[in-house]
Amino acid sequence: MGNNLTLLICSNREGIRFSEIWRQVVQDKHLNKIVLVTQGKANFYNNHQSKVVHIKLANTGRSNAVNRGLQEVDTELVGLTDDDCYLSKDWIFQAVKVLTNQSLSMVYGQTFAYQPEKNKGKICPCTFTKKPNRYSITSQIGRHWQDVGFDNNAVIKKRVFEEIGGYKWWLGPGSIGKNAEDAEFILRALIAKHSIAYNPSMIVYHNKWLTQQEWKNAAQIYLCGGVGAYGFYGMQGIEECWTVVKSYSFDTFRNIIDEIKKFFDKPSFSLDLIKDTFANLYYLCWGLIIAFLFAIIIPIPEKEHVVRVIARE
Incomplete structure (x- = not known):
């Protein structure tokens, strides 16, 4: 495949040492260039790496950033990771090796927490190890956090974006859907009959650590985006997605009931309990509203309307 991979990274945070993300892969013979798309405070970053194309945006939303970055890609493969991740030395090699298989469209890898020994008592989100932890291929819709992985560790053939479109602007950080832009894209690709590989030797380290309260807040955001992404296809008749929404x-309701039971076992006024209960209900309902709005009310772009395309076949 030659130097046929473009690494795409998006960020809206200041103070990120971007060079640490790609430090171990920047000299890889398969790497053509790095597209860095920044928003907000990250626009102040001064790039000194010749392989980096730095694009500064005035808008918000990670999906908007990814879609803008895709316009700069002229290679066969697109690598995706986050601004708080570090790529292992043979990450590109492992991806290219898998995607020489013409029947495969995407490959996701194994994501570990970075230096857990220095972050006792905290939680690193969006890590991934598939069970069983061996090379496998997915072509059926399931639960992406169990069967596929996350796009902090993904390489996708550019033709997939050309066939089914980019990320949905209404999902992901900085959007009305909050999260799960990668989940929706995975679902869309699977519905369009693309096959996705899992390579456990394709390793990324995630350097994001949350306190218990921060994790609780993040889980509510994940709930909103997940319901929005899976509900979007569930409302179009994809039963597997509707099962996930249910x-x-x-x-959500089981957790709320458990919290209420704890309250009655040891009665005491808890403002946090009230806040969490309403927050969970809010994000669940908001995710359903988002799904309904974009699946039923607002027309789906033709290229991205994979459910209708498959129904015609």
Whole structure:
């Protein structure tokens, strides 16, 4: 495949040492260039790496940043990671090795927490190890956090974006849908009959650590985006996605009931309990509203309307 991979990174945070993200892969013979798309305070970053194309945006939303970055890609493969991740030395090699298989469209890898020994008592989100932890191929819709992974560790053939479109602007950080832009894209690709590989040797380290309260807040955001992404396809008739939405809903109400039971076991006024209960209900409902709005009310762009395309076949 030659030097046929473009690494795409998006950020809206200041003070990020971007060079640490790609330090171990920047000299890889398969790497053509790095596209860095920044927003907000990250626009002040001064790039000194010749392989980096730095694009500064005035708008918000990670999906908007990814889609703008894709316009700069002229290679066969697009690598995705986050601004708080570090790529292992053979990350590109492992991805290219898998995607020489013409029947595969995407490959996701194994994501570890970075230096957990220095972050006792905290939680690193969006890590991923598939069970069983061996090379596998997915072509059926399931739960992306169990079957596929996250796009802090993904390489996708550019033709997939050309066939089914980019990320949805209404999902992801900085959007009305809050999160799960990668989940929606995975679902769209699977519905369009693309096959996705998992390579456990394709390793990324995630350097994001949350306190218990921060994790609780993040989980509510993940709930909103997940319901929005899976609900979007569930409302278009994809039963597997609707099953996941029902699971989200069941888990939310079960957690609320568990918290209420704890309250009655040891009665005491808890403002946090009230806040958490309303927050969970709010994000669940908001995710459903987002799904309904974009699946039923607002027309879906033709290229991205994979459910209708498959129905015609």
